[in-house]
Amino acid sequence: MRAGRLLNILVLLETGRRVSARDLAQACEVSLRTIYRDVDALSAAGIPIMADRGAEGGYRLLEGYRVRLNGLSASEAEALFFAGLPGPARDLGLGAALTVAENKLLAALPKDLRQSAERVRSRFLFDTPAWFEQAEELPHLSKVAQAVWKQNRLAFQYQSWRGAKRRLVDPLGLVLKAGAWYLVGQVGSSVRSYRIARMSGIEVAAETFMRPEGFDLATYWKEATKRLDAELNPRSARIRVSREGFTLLPHAVNPYAWKCAVIDPDTDRMGWRTVTLPVGNDPLAQFDLLRLGAEIEVIEPLDLRAAMAKTTARLAQIYIEGESDFQAVHGRSH
Secondary structure, eight states: OOHHHHHHHHHHHTSOOOOOHHHHHHHHTOHHEEEEEEEHHHHHHTOEEEEOOTTTTTTOTTTOOOOOOOOOOOHHHHHHHTTHHHHHHHOOOOOOOOHHHHHHHHHHHSSHHHHEEEEEEEOOOOOOOOOOOOOOTTHHHHHHHHHHHHEEEEEEEEEEEEEEEEEEEEEEEEEEETTTEEEEEEETTEEEEEGGGGGEEEEEEEOOOOEEEETOOHHHHHHHHHHHHHHOOOOOEHHHEHHHHHHHHHHHSSSHHHHHHHEEEETTTTTTTEEEOOOSSHHHHHHHHHGGGGGEEESSHHHHHHHHHHHHHHHHHHHTHHHHHHHHHHHOOO
């Protein structure tokens, strides 16, 4: 166990950056005292670890020193091939490079680890688009990715629901969400996300930019999606659902609404129960709830209940009044 921890410390130091004792302890899931002992042990073994004091201090390897670390475990070799997603790599223009890199890695592994890694290739497939949806055609994605990597500003036309507008953005990162690619970029002091399928007329500027200090793409995306969920579901609705409707409800509403749903455990004699959950504004709320047909009744808010009643009355009118015409036309055809 300690040998693995010492290797982990060396891998972290081999990145070339200064790493604090606290960061090493967190990465290895041990105490600071253990890290101090491990660093002393590595130094005693002849590893030139330099210790810099002060607020910006930490440990680092002597400049130019390298350790050859090639002792991968079977699970580590498999994990490396899990990271190689051919679809996204192809979209980014890196499909051929990924194939070559994986082949090089396979060739460098011992025979037993090579077989373990090849099992991952043959038994796991990542299909990122959602069911019944096609992957977006994004011929300009690789150009955007290059701008992100090289920190070049991007100019493009963006088509949102408010209309088209020309944007000049500092591209900070790319996110693949349910088969759709998004650019996270900074405009002034604001960080925003743009769906790449809605971008056109893309121009990569020669001008570069400095990334904001401390910006973390994963943290931003997590917070942004939480805000978006709340913005798209600003109201609370109280509904009654039948037994069948309750079974279908998680599939009819969006995942955020179901996650936040408050379910009354009591049922009436017919098996109906009350659920309170966040919903969008009309017509999105109606679109979701009408999927359950007669298995649902909106109690509150009253304006949503009235809108549902109006829509269902119109549906009834269409089918009842049109029934005679339908029979007249289709009855004769049979």
